[in-house]
Amino acid sequence: MRLESLRIQGLRCLADVTVPLSAGVTVFVGPNGAGKTSLLEAAFLLSHARSFRAGAKDALLQRGADQLSVFAQLRHEDGQTRRLGLGRQGVRWEARVDGQVVTLSELVGECAVVCFEPGSHALIAGGAEERRRYLDWGVFHVEHEFFLAWRRYQRALKQRNSLLRASGPVPDALFLPWEAELASAAAVIDRQRQLYLEALRPHIRQVMEALLPELGVVELRYKRGWSDEADLGELLAAQRGRDLARGHTTLGSHRADWSVVFEQAPQREHLSRGQEKLTALGCVLSQAALYAERKGEWPIVCLDDLASELDKAHQAALVGRLKGAGAQVLVTGTEVPDALQDTSTRVFHVEQGTLNPLL
Numbered sequence: 001m002r003l004e005s006l007r008i009q010g011l012r013c014l015a016d017v018t019v020p021l022s023a024g025v026t027v028f029v030g031p032n033g034a035g036k037t038s039l040l041e042a043a044f045l046l047s048h049a050r051s052f053r054a055g056a057k058d059a060l061l062q063r064g065a066d067q068l069s070v071f072a073q074l075r076h077e078d079g080q081t082r083r084l085g086l087g088r089q090g091v092r093w094e095a096r097v098d099g100q101v102v103t104l105s106e107l108v109g110e111c112a113v114v115c116f117e118p119g120s121h122a123l124i125a126g127g128a129e130e131r132r133r134y135l136d137w138g139v140f141h142v143e144h145e146f147f148l149a150w151r152r153y154q155r156a157l158k159q160r161n162s163l164l165r166a167s168g169p170v171p172d173a174l175f176l177p178w179e180a181e182l183a184s185a186a187a188v189i190d191r192q193r194q195l196y197l198e199a200l201r202p203h204i205r206q207v208m209e210a211l212l213p214e215l216g217v218v219e220l221r222y223k224r225g226w227s228d229e230a231d232l233g234e235l236l237a238a239q240r241g242r243d244l245a246r247g248h249t250t251l252g253s254h255r256a257d258w259s260v261v262f263e264q265a266p267q268r269e270h271l272s273r274g275q276e277k278l279t280a281l282g283c284v285l286s287q288a289a290l291y292a293e294r295k296g297e298w299p300i301v302c303l304d305d306l307a308s309e310l311d312k313a314h315q316a317a318l319v320g321r322l323k324g325a326g327a328q329v330l331v332t333g334t335e336v337p338d339a340l341q342d343t344s345t346r347v348f349h350v351e352q353g354t355l356n357p358l359l
């Protein structure tokens with residue numbers, strides 16, 4: 001799939017910018033703080049309903065503006081097009097597909113944008129939340145049953161946590177239905193996550209072998225958030241006292257985690273910062289390749305600040321791979337990376353939130 005155009009209004013320093021996009025690789029160059037990353041952020045927003053940068057969604061809204069919007073014309077491999085829109089007015093977000101108001105999850109299901117950026121190493125070195133988000137985004141795009149279970153789970157978790165924080169004593173009978181609901185939704189979530197990681201495994205192996213051959217065989221490990229073989233409903237009932245003392249639910253799908261383990265680097269601490277980045281890149285590429293296998297088209301790939309994230313050999317290998325796959329690639333940098341110095345690359349200059357074509 002590819003974006004044919006992107007119009008961004010009121011997002012950080014981008015007051016009103018229209019970006020015409022073509023297939024293949026587009027590079028956005030310009031000085032620091034010009035708004036290059038914000039362009040990628042806009043594309044990513046359509047497919048995640050959040051930014052890849054840490055921080056509150058409020059920070060996306062241009063200072064002084066009261067609304068933000070991103071519109072895109074998307075073209076699928078089969079020629080079908082979609083008009084996507086995501087807007088925020090005050091605290092309210094509204095999503096549209098072909099002019100019709102849809103839910104955020106319906107919008108997110110329409111397009112796929114993956115991003116490798118300076119914060120991506122958090123996928124390897126950061127907390128479990130980032131890894132769950134990665135996993136769930138992937139599962140969501142290939143298994144529709146997943147979202148329903150995930151929503152049921154979030155609702156039940158919220159209810160159980162409110163009971164845990166209630167000021168007076170709460171009868172056990174009030175906990176039981178929410179614990180049963182958590183257990184039933186968690187069973188679906190757990191199964192879908194495991195199936196997804198199994199499908200991801202061959203892609204991870206292939207990609208990591210190319211990116212980090214010195215680290216040997218790679219494995220994916222998964223922890224579902226409660227003990228294997230145990231029944232989550234029974235565990236929640238048994239742990240209620242402990243959870244009451246802590247004021248939140250300490251077991252379940254919201255505590256799941258996964259990791260990439262290399263034969264020659266069995267612990268994450270064995271990886272250098274550069275190897276962490278390459279591992280994160282491998283995860284992003286594997287997820288994109290699995291998406292392509294299931295959906296028959298590559299997601300749009302964003303590479304923020306490519307030249308400062310990877311050495312030249314890895315930049316060239318990455319660009320070669322993505323061009324070979326026929327993916328639409330959006331790259332940012334203060335200069336055009338060496339690997340992209342060819343006539344097929346389209347280049348825009350970005351400065352103070354404005355955009356001018358260079359090539």
Ligand SMILES: Nc1ncnc2c1ncn2[C@@H]1O[C@H](COP(=O)(O)OP(=O)(O)OP(=O)(O)O)[C@@H](O)[C@H]1O
Binds near residue numbers: 035
């Ligand atoms: N909410 C906001 N309102 C207005 N301007 C903002 C807001 N948030 C960030 N900015 C500004 O917008 C710009 C964002 O730049 P962005 O991170 O997209 O730049 P960049 O070109 O990728 O820079 P770098 O090369 O330094 O990574 C910065 O100048 C920043 O100060």
